[in-house]
Amino acid sequence: MSYHLFIINPFDTPLYSLTFLSTRPVSGPTSTLASQLPSWSASAFGGTVAALSGATSVKGSGPLGPGQGKEDRHVVMMIANASLDVVEDVQRTNGSMYLKAIDRFNEWTVSAFITPGNMKFILLHEPKNDEGIRLFFMEVWENYVKLQLSPFHNYRTPIRSPVFDARIKASAKRYL
Amino acid sequence: MSYNNVQARLSVFSTASQSSLDYIPSVGTPPPSGGRQSITPIPKASGSKNIYDRPLNKTRNAEVSMAAYTFLFSEVIQYTQKRVHGIGDLEKRLGLFGYRIGTRALELMVWRSEGGSKNPKRETRLLPVLYVVHTQLWKAIFGKTADAIEKSVENDDEYMIIDNDPPITRYISIPKEMSQLSCSALTAGIVEALLDGLGFPARVTAHSVPKEGFPFRTTILIKLDRSAMEREEALK
Numbered sequence: 001m002s003y004h005l006f007i008i009n010p011f012d013t014p015l016y017s018l019t020f021l022s023t024r025p026v027s028g029p030t031s032t033l034a035s036q037l038p039s040w041s042a043s044a045f046g047g048t049v050a051a052l053s054g055a056t057s058v059k060g061s062g063p064l065g066p067g068q069g070k071e072d073r074h075v076v077m078m079i080a081n082a083s084l085d086v087v088e089d090v091q092r093t094n095g096s097m098y099l100k101a102i103d104r105f106n107e108w109t110v111s112a113f114i115t116p117g118n119m120k121f122i123l124l125h126e127p128k129n130d131e132g133i134r135l136f137f138m139e140v141w142e143n144y145v146k147l148q149l150s151p152f153h154n155y156r157t158p159i160r161s162p163v164f165d166a167r168i169k170a171s172a173k174r175y176l
Numbered sequence: 177m178s179y180n181n182v183q184a185r186l187s188v189f190s191t192a193s194q195s196s197l198d199y200i201p202s203v204g205t206p207p208p209s210g211g212r213q214s215i216t217p218i219p220k221a222s223g224s225k226n227i228y229d230r231p232l233n234k235t236r237n238a239e240v241s242m243a244a245y246t247f248l249f250s251e252v253i254q255y256t257q258k259r260v261h262g263i264g265d266l267e268k269r270l271g272l273f274g275y276r277i278g279t280r281a282l283e284l285m286v287w288r289s290e291g292g293s294k295n296p297k298r299e300t301r302l303l304p305v306l307y308v309v310h311t312q313l314w315k316a317i318f319g320k321t322a323d324a325i326e327k328s329v330e331n332d333d334e335y336m337i338i339d340n341d342p343p344i345t346r347y348i349s350i351p352k353e354m355s356q357l358s359c360s361a362l363t364a365g366i367v368e369a370l371l372d373g374l375g376f377p378a379r380v381t382a383h384s385v386p387k388e389g390f391p392f393r394t395t396i397l398i399k400l401d402r403s404a405m406e407r408e409e410a411l412k
Contacts, residue, residue, distance in 0.1 A: 091298075091300075091375070092300065092375065092411070093300065093411065094300070095297040095298050095299065095300045096295055096296070096297060096298075097290070097296045097297065097298055098295065098296065114298065115283060115286075116282050116283060116286040116298050116373055116374060117279055117282050117283050117373040118372075118373050118374075118375065134294075138291070141287065141291070142232065142287065142291065143228060144283075145232060145283045145284055145287045146227050146228050146230075146232065147227075147228075148279070148280055148283055149227065149280055149283075149284065150227065151276075155279060163226055163228050164228070167228055
């Protein structure tokens with residue numbers, strides 16, 4: 001199962017992205033989710049996505065190969081960016097920072113986290129893992145707060161810190 | 177040129193004794209009687225610790241020496257003043273400095289208050305946000321709350337945050353020919369960053385409004401953007 005994390009600044013520019021392949025065994029929820037979705041996905045966007053790339057092929061069980069992950073990259077980014085609309089609608093009224101399962105696109109579920117400074121963390125995931133994702137987001141937030149305290153960081157510049165990257169990967173391994 | 181700079185800096189401390197360079201360290205050290213201490217130990221260059229290894233709550237109740245702060249701010253103002261034309265420009269630049277502080281202060285402040293909670297919240301309504309500025313932000317930055325929040329009588333979209341004695345400008349005397357200037361423009365920038373981050377874009381300016389007994393009384397005037405007002409209307 002793969003997870004995709006994007007950190008998007010208030011001007012909708014992605015600053016950081018991470019693809020994480022979880023080795024954790026997946027239990028029931030995934031299959032029920034996948035079986036719920038096709039009726040919806042086949043109607044409106046299913047065909048488009050299939051045409052764009054093999055995103056729907058991810059539905060099959062077993063972890064995603066690294067090569068395949070690369071091919072799906074632009075579709076994943078598109079889904080993440082598309083979910084920003086929903087996030088922005090909700091963030092005006094809903095004060096929660098963690099917005100779980102805010103959007104769905106075929107087999108992908110989108111969860112988001114909005115920091116007080118309006119930086120958005122978008123996570124695409126397949127299995128349901130609310131608590132793990134919450135803890136993961138909290139650690140990403142903590143690391144982000146530390147990162148942005150640096151006087152040399154600017155909220156428009158991409159995040160290239162290797163330590164930040166290593167930290168996020170370690171959190172992902174722990175919770176996802 | 178460098179020699180001139182040294183002279184200029186010395187004058188910040190004192191105009192009386194500029195003969196000996198040895199004089200600097202003794203003046204630079206904050207008086208021991210103050211009780212306030214500089215908090216952050218300078219990290220060792222060789223150490224493997226980086227900012228990600230330091231807990232964010234460690235410096236939560238830490239205070240910075242007033243002397244060091246005042247010195248830094250006076251340098252900031254001098255630096256800025258050399259690069260601008262006119263008072264408006266100077267205030268704008270100070271505001272930009274403040275904005276950069278504000279974005280950081282906002283994240284850190286909210287992380288410290290909400291980071292441990294299971295369901296962290298952001299403020300989405302205007303009045304609670306202003307209240308956060310008045311208490312939490314002021315406490316985090318100045319160690320005290322602001323003195324008042326007022327709503328403008330004439331304009332619906334204007335709010336004022338009033339500080340009777342802002343610590344950051346306590347030791348700044350404004351020359352007569354620059355009476356327009358308020359160095360609290362820095363604070364205005366901080367407030368603007370906070371409002372922006374929470375989704376209330378606004379134009380924030382600082383004005384000195386002296387009053388009997390409070391010669392340094394400063395008003396931070398918040399003029400909300402139309403979009404912020406519309407949003408607040410829609411939520412009512």
